[in-house]
Amino acid sequence: MSHDRLLRALRREPVDVTPVWLMRQAGRYLPEYRKLREQAGSFLDLCQNPELACEVTLQPLRRFELDGAILFSDILTIPEAMGLGLHFVPGEGPNFHHPVRTPDDIAKLTMPDMEDSLGYVPAAVRLIRRELDGKTPLIGFAGSPWTLATYMVEGGPSKTYQHIKALMYNAPEALHQLMDLLARSVAAYLNAQIAAGAQAVQIFDTWGGVLTPSAYREFSLTYMQRIVEQLEPAPDGSTVPVILFTKGGGPWLESMAATGCHALGLDWTIDIDEARERVGDRVALQGNLDPAMLYARPDVIRDNVGDVLRRFGHHPGHVFNLGHGVTPQVNPDHVAALVDAVHELSAR
Amino acid sequence: MSHDRLLRALRREPVDVTPVWLMRQAGRYLPEYRKLREQAGSFLDLCQNPELACEVTLQPLRRFELDGAILFSDILTIPEAMGLGLHFVPGEGPNFHHPVRTPDDIAKLTMPDMEDSLGYVPAAVRLIRRELDGKTPLIGFAGSPWTLATYMVEGGPSKTYQHIKALMYNAPEALHQLMDLLARSVAAYLNAQIAAGAQAVQIFDTWGGVLTPSAYREFSLTYMQRIVEQLEPAPDGSTVPVILFTKGGGPWLESMAATGCHALGLDWTIDIDEARERVGDRVALQGNLDPAMLYARPDVIRDNVGDVLRRFGHHPGHVFNLGHGVTPQVNPDHVAALVDAVHELSAR
Numbered sequence: 001m002s003h004d005r006l007l008r009a010l011r012r013e014p015v016d017v018t019p020v021w022l023m024r025q026a027g028r029y030l031p032e033y034r035k036l037r038e039q040a041g042s043f044l045d046l047c048q049n050p051e052l053a054c055e056v057t058l059q060p061l062r063r064f065e066l067d068g069a070i071l072f073s074d075i076l077t078i079p080e081a082m083g084l085g086l087h088f089v090p091g092e093g094p095n096f097h098h099p100v101r102t103p104d105d106i107a108k109l110t111m112p113d114m115e116d117s118l119g120y121v122p123a124a125v126r127l128i129r130r131e132l133d134g135k136t137p138l139i140g141f142a143g144s145p146w147t148l149a150t151y152m153v154e155g156g157p158s159k160t161y162q163h164i165k166a167l168m169y170n171a172p173e174a175l176h177q178l179m180d181l182l183a184r185s186v187a188a189y190l191n192a193q194i195a196a197g198a199q200a201v202q203i204f205d206t207w208g209g210v211l212t213p214s215a216y217r218e219f220s221l222t223y224m225q226r227i228v229e230q231l232e233p234a235p236d237g238s239t240v241p242v243i244l245f246t247k248g249g250g251p252w253l254e255s256m257a258a259t260g261c262h263a264l265g266l267d268w269t270i271d272i273d274e275a276r277e278r279v280g281d282r283v284a285l286q287g288n289l290d291p292a293m294l295y296a297r298p299d300v301i302r303d304n305v306g307d308v309l310r311r312f313g314h315h316p317g318h319v320f321n322l323g324h325g326v327t328p329q330v331n332p333d334h335v336a337a338l339v340d341a342v343h344e345l346s347a348r
Numbered sequence: 349m350s351h352d353r354l355l356r357a358l359r360r361e362p363v364d365v366t367p368v369w370l371m372r373q374a375g376r377y378l379p380e381y382r383k384l385r386e387q388a389g390s391f392l393d394l395c396q397n398p399e400l401a402c403e404v405t406l407q408p409l410r411r412f413e414l415d416g417a418i419l420f421s422d423i424l425t426i427p428e429a430m431g432l433g434l435h436f437v438p439g440e441g442p443n444f445h446h447p448v449r450t451p452d453d454i455a456k457l458t459m460p461d462m463e464d465s466l467g468y469v470p471a472a473v474r475l476i477r478r479e480l481d482g483k484t485p486l487i488g489f490a491g492s493p494w495t496l497a498t499y500m501v502e503g504g505p506s507k508t509y510q511h512i513k514a515l516m517y518n519a520p521e522a523l524h525q526l527m528d529l530l531a532r533s534v535a536a537y538l539n540a541q542i543a544a545g546a547q548a549v550q551i552f553d554t555w556g557g558v559l560t561p562s563a564y565r566e567f568s569l570t571y572m573q574r575i576v577e578q579l580e581p582a583p584d585g586s587t588v589p590v591i592l593f594t595k596g597g598g599p600w601l602e603s604m605a606a607t608g609c610h611a612l613g614l615d616w617t618i619d620i621d622e623a624r625e626r627v628g629d630r631v632a633l634q635g636n637l638d639p640a641m642l643y644a645r646p647d648v649i650r651d652n653v654g655d656v657l658r659r660f661g662h663h664p665g666h667v668f669n670l671g672h673g674v675t676p677q678v679n680p681d682h683v684a685a686l687v688d689a690v691h692e693l694s695a696r
Contacts, residue, residue, distance in 0.1 A: 160675045162643050169644035169652075212616050212638050250599060251618060268560050270599060290560050295510050296517035304517075327508045 019067035024325030075143030081112035099155030122196035140198030144205035209248015268323030284317035360665035367415035372673030423491030429460035447503030470544035488546030492553035557596015616671030632665035
C-alpha cells in the first residue's frame, strides 16, 4: 500500500505526519452526497446498493487528503437483517416496525445469514477496495451489541431508555441472551467485511455512555471484548486493527484498553493527554476534536487542531479524528481546513 | 425545624437516616399534577402563579416521605424575564421566539428586575414555606449560566449545539459578556429565593457535559463559582447550602468541589464511592441512582438503593437522589418504593 500511515498509526508505528479520517466523513454535509441521495431514493437504498455505497464512500476522498476511507453503511444493518423492519422517519431518525420488547421476542430472533441477507456489505467492501487500488486503506465498522440492542428494544431513538433499561433491570438474563446473539452476529459481520478486504474495523458504541459503570461492564464492554476475541486476520494473514469507540466512555478507558483492541476512539469531553496518560502505550488513540469545532472559522479550527496534536505529543499511535461524526450543517471547506491543518502541523 | 436531616446532611452533620428528595419529584408522572395542569392551562401558567406553583410543590410530599421540597418552577424563567419569549412546543420542549445569536443581540440584553418580572418566584417561595410550616426544608434552584445561554442561543433544545458553539469558538468575548450577565442575574435570582425563605439552593448545569474540559472550566464552572461567591446568608444569618449539579460532570468533580459549594449532585455514570474518594470530605454528595431504575420492579429498586447506600458507606454528607429527574412514564408506586427503601436501609 502506497499510503499506509493510518494502519501504521493504529499499530503504533512511526509515521511521517499524523493520519486523519472523520467519523461520518461521507454524508449530508457534502452537496454531491445530497445529489446522489435525491437520485437514489432512501438512505437504505444507498446502503444496500454496493455501487452507490462505493460511490458515497469515495466522495470525501476526492475532496480532502484523508488517510482512510470508511465503508458507507448504517449501524442498524444487522437488526434490519433480523427482520425488524428498519425505516427512517424524517427529523426523528431510525425506527423499527417490530421492536423487541419481551423475553419471548428475544427468543424468536436468530443470527442473520451473512451472505443471503447482508451480502451487499462485503460486496461494497470489495468494490471500494478495487476502486481505492491500494491508495487509501478502508475501515469497516459495526454498531456495538449494546447500541444495536438499545435501538432494537426502544424501536428508535430514545431520551429515557425506558424499555431497554426496564429489560436490563427486570430481566437481565433475557437481555444477556440478546447481547450474546448480537455479539456473535457482529463478529460474523465484521469477519465478513475483513474477508472482503476491510483493513481496520471500528465498533461504534454510541449508547454505552448512558449506563452506570457496572452496567457498562456487564452489558456493553463484555460483548465488545467477545467480538475483539473472535475477529479473524486479513486474507493475507495480517492482523486487522480494531478500534473501540464508546461515546461518553471517558471514565472507562482503562477497561476498554484491556479488551485486546488496538485503538480507542475518544469523544471530546476528555483531554487526549489525560487519556494517553491513563492508557499508556497499550493502545493507539483516535480523536478527539469537538465536532462542533467545524462550525468555527478555519483559523480557529487550525489553532484547535494544533492544540490536540500538542496534547498528544510526539509519540507513535495517534489517529486524528473528531470526537463524534460530522454534522449535516458543516461547511465542507471547514473539513478541508481541518484535514490540511492536521498534516501541516504534525509534519515532523 | 422538626425535620432537618436534609440540611444536616448538606452540612455533613450526622443524621438518623439518609435524607432523600428527587429531581423533578413534582411533575407529569403524578396524576394530581396532570389534573391540575389541565385546569391551569400551560406549564408557564403553573410556574407563574404562586398558589399553583405552591400546590404542585406540595403534591409529592403528600404521597411520599420526602426530606425536602423543591420549588416548582422552570430553569428558563430568567431568559423569559429578559424578553426572549419562552414557549413550549409539545414533544419538543422549551423554545424562544427571540433567540440570541449575535454579539449585537447580546449587547441589547439587560438584567431583569427581580421584583417586577420575577417576583412570582419569591412569592411562591414564601407561600410554600408558610404551608410547609417547618416540617420539610425547601430547596430553591436556577439553571446554570451555561445552560441558560445554551437555550437562549440555540432557541430551543439542540443535538449539535451549533449556534452556541459557533459563538463560543468564533466570538468568545461576546459569549463571556452573556455569561457575565447571566451569572449576575442567577445570583440575584437565587438571593431573592433565599431572602424569601429557600433553605438550600441547587444550580442545574444540564448542558455542561457537552463541553471540552477547558471550555467547561472557562464557560460553565467559572460562572457557577461566581454565583456561589455572591450568595447571601438566610434572613436568620445562617449559611444556605448550595448544590452544584453538572450532568456529565463526573470528570470534573474535583474542580467543582473547589468552587466553595457545599454539595455536588452526581449523575449515574459514576460510582458514588469513587466520587467520594476523589472529593474527600470537602463537600456532601447528592445522588445517584439511574433515573431509569424507576422503570424496574420495586424489589429491584430496593436492591439498587441498597447498593448506592453501601457504596457511600457510613459517612456524613449523603443526600439520596436520582442521577437526573423523574420521567413522565414512571409509576408513582415505584417512587414510594425508592423513598421507603432509602429510609429503611440507611437506618443506623
